[in-house]
Structure formats: structure tokens, C-alpha cells
Amino acid sequence: MKTSITLLLILFTSIISGQDDKEQFSIEKGTWSIEADFSINSRNNDFFNPTFSSDSKFFNFSVSPKIGYAISKNLILGLGLGYGYSKSEDENENQQILRTTTSTSNSFGISPFVKKFFPISEKVAFHLQGETRFAFGKNTFENSDNSERESRNESFFVGIRPGINLSLTKNILLQANFGSFGYNYISGEVDDIQSQETNSLSFNLGSSSFIFGMIILL
Template identity: 35%
Template structure:
């Protein structure tokens, strides 16, 4: 909700400002490069002696997802997003496992179109193909040693961009239309496959900043 209020305030401020001065339409020119992405690092420590050993654990996670795009025409970019994430959980006192480790690699080519609303604001549509490989390992006396999962997906994400300057935009995604197919191996043997599709227009709004080179 706070993200939604912040985005609404930005849009309202821009509309009021642009009503008071004349400017050209929202434009990111052909042959411009864009750079974006995110980095996150986190961890937790939890101890609960009254419950199972799985509630006494230490965890750490790391994720990085750089993204670059090239504008093949005005307000239309083709790009590529790459991602890697790592997670580790240590189970203190558990007789079944010592720790678990997860690695995930992601590749996603995309196309992103800007539709001008005002000189500073554009509605955006981003279509992407996504592939990710996920490996989850158990270390310790467990019946399951590891799983490997391949996920293939198609996404269409609506959003908005606010032009801070000719070098920066604030971007917001407000949901997605998606299809994904999952194929999982359990200790090297085929375990399961599934497909999912749907429309997600929840109240979650994801904000980011993108840098442009022109």
C-alpha cells in the first residue's frame, strides 16, 4: 500500500507540473542503451527449543540480477536480463540434515515498449521469455540428496516509467500475465512436471531505477 501511495504521488506531481509548462512527449531515442538490475543480501537466525529442530536454524541468501537493453527505435527496447541467486540454511541440532543449499540461474530476453502519457510519464509493456535452472541440495542423513528443476516461462508485464532526467527513470511493475512449465528431477530421476498460467494484478508494486546511455 505504501508503494502504491508513493507511485500515485509521483504521478500526480508530474501531471500537475506538466500542466504548468509546455514540453515534448515522453521520449527515449533510438540507439540509447539502458542499464538496470538489483542486488540483495540477507540472512536470519531463529531458535525455538520448544519445537522441532527445523525451527532452530541459520540462513543466508544472495541474489543479483543485472539487466541491459538497446533501443532499436524510439521508445522500444530489446534487452537481456541475467540472474543468479544462492541460499543456504543450516539446521542446528537436526538428526535428518545438516544444511541445505540452493543455486538458481536465470536468463530472460525481453522487449519493452513505452507509451507516452505525459512528457514525464509513460505506460510500459514488457514481454519476456524466461528460463531458470534451480538446484536444491540436502547435506546430511536425508532420503533426498538433491533436486534439479528447469522452468520455462512467458510473461507480459504492464507498468509505468517516470522520467527523472534524460539519464534516469523510476520504473514500476504492477503485475503480470504469465505461463510457465516446470520439469523437476529428484536425485537424477524424473519426479514431476507441471504448467501454470494466470493473470496477477495484485496490490504489490515493484519499483526500480534504470540508467540510460545516449
């Protein structure tokens, strides 16, 4: 959290102060970009006392390729596709009775975006990315009693993501997105019977929201 706030302060300070154009990071008008964002998260929680124990495991993976075009200097308009996979396993033992629950999720999305770069130096720039994302997915739940349930969901997001870029070569950039601010809408159905809807306005700058990627300029 402190790291993210520090990066944002550097961003706005740099925008205000400005630098010599000859020393600034630059993506010229007419440049094509190919991006790939990647995120992976894994955790394991254990709990034990004489009468109860639990073991919880979670794994999440997502990838999002994008293509963009610089409509003016340091301003890219583009379109992205996304895929996400997650799996959680929970084991609870209470008075020698073991219960297990497994959940698996697959999701697909599409996201048009516009990205503005703010040069810090010749090789470093911050960016703000405005995007709209629509996604849909399927979740499967299995219990130790062999019962199975299935849910489907759709989500819509519109908002802004900040990030930082490092130029490795003239045509290759490393990128890190940290956090988001925007509006989320989620709707879902369980076994085509139960349904729910959620609306939220969120501001997230936690370290768990870091997404790393690479940009190739053509």
C-alpha cells in the same frame, strides 16, 4: 506500498492536468536508447528455541541490458536481454541433528517492450512499459546427506510496469521501475521426472519489486 500508490496518483494527475510543452521532458523521434536495469536483494532470518534453531540466507541478483528506438516523441520500442542469479542456504538443527539445504539458480531471458513517457517537468517523467518476457533457467538443490536434485523451468510474462525517470543531463537518465501488473505462466521439471505448471494474474506494487537502472540517449 504507500510510496508506490502516491507515485501512481501523481502520474495520473499529471497526465490529466498537462503542462507547458516548453517545460516538458522530451525524447525526440529518431533517438536511440541504451538501458541497463539492475536489481539486488539479500536477507537473513534466524530462529532459536531450546529444542530447535534455524538459519536462512538468501541472495538474488539480476541485470537486464536493453536497446530501443523512439518511433515517435516520448515513445520507445525496444528489446532487452536478462540474466538472474540466486542462492539460498538453510540450516536447521533439531535435537542436535543438523540438516542443511543449498539451492542455486541461474536464468536467462529475452523481452521485447514498448515504453511511453509522461512528462511531469523538464527533468522528470513517469513511464508505463508494456512488455513480453520469455525466460528459462536451471536450479540445483543440495542436501547435507550429499543428495542432489536438478530442476529446469520456463516462464512467460506479459504485462505493464510503471516507473519514474530523472534527467541528469541531456543524454543520461536515471530510472526506477516499481511493481508490475500482468499474466505469468511457469512450467518446470525436476530430474526430468516430475513436472508442474502455474498460471497467475498478479498486481504487485511492493517496495521489494523496485528495479533501478540508467538510460543513455544517442
